[in-house]
Amino acid sequence: MSRRAVWTAALTTWAAIAACAGGAAQGPAPVVRCEVGDSTMVRDVLYFGRSRPAGGTVSDAEWQAFLSEVVTPRFPAGLTVVAATGQWRGQNGTVEQEQSEIMTLFHAGDDAARRGVEEVMAEYKRRFQQEAVLRERTPSCTRFGAGETHEGTPNRSDATV
Numbered sequence: 001m002s003r004r005a006v007w008t009a010a011l012t013t014w015a016a017i018a019a020c021a022g023g024a025a026q027g028p029a030p031v032v033r034c035e036v037g038d039s040t041m042v043r044d045v046l047y048f049g050r051s052r053p054a055g056g057t058v059s060d061a062e063w064q065a066f067l068s069e070v071v072t073p074r075f076p077a078g079l080t081v082v083a084a085t086g087q088w089r090g091q092n093g094t095v096e097q098e099q100s101e102i103m104t105l106f107h108a109g110d111d112a113a114r115r116g117v118e119e120v121m122a123e124y125k126r127r128f129q130q131e132a133v134l135r136e137r138t139p140s141c142t143r144f145g146a147g148e149t150h151e152g153t154p155n156r157s158d159a160t161v
Contacts, residue, residue, distance in 0.1 A: 032139040032141060035141065035143075038141040038143045039141070039142050039143065040141060040142075041107060041109065041139075041141075041142045042106070042107055042114075042139060042140065043104065043137070043138050043139070044104070044106075044107070044117050044135060045136040046102070046105070046117070046120065046121065046133055046134065046135055046136075047084075047086060047100060047102055047133065047135075048102075048103065048124055048130075049086055049098045050063070050099040050100060050101065051096065051098035051099070052129060053129050053130075053131070054129065057098075062128070066123075070119075070120055070123045070127075071120055074116035075105050075113075079103055079104060081101050081102065082101070082102045082104075083101060084099075084100045084101070084102050085097060085099060085100060086099075086100035105117065106140065106142055109139075117135065
């Protein structure tokens with residue numbers, strides 16, 4: 001292996017380890033250029049595992065109560081939840097598969113909204129004894145569409161927001 005290939009592999013490995021350990025440097029926020037008529041918002045996607053560490057799962061009734069009591073008061077404008085099957089390696093090193101919920105929130109990105117997301121994550125971890133809730137955050141160009149699409153068919157959203 002060439003010296004350059006060794007250095008490249010070493011730097012790539014170091015960067016991956018630093019990112020996983022939370023040591024990745026935070027650069028400037030990405031600049032988002034939206035089309036005219038779009039709004040710039042923050043898109044947070046949260047991943048909630050439904051397995052409990054001591055056995056059992058978060059029931060559907062418990063999940064619905066969490067949405068009603070914790071999430072909706074902080075994000076009354078709406079959200080989307082999709083059921084999924086997730087897989088991750090916990091602190092004990094075991095790879096686990098579990099029923100999961102993926103929640104998408106769009107918000108202004110201000111301090112109150114960011115604090116709301118952190119509160120939702122913290123309460124889920126506390127209430128259901130979870131090791132972690134994964135958050136994915138990206139800037140987004142959004143628009144609630146109405147009218148015609150480029151194909152001439154009505155543009156309507158059937159999703160609940």
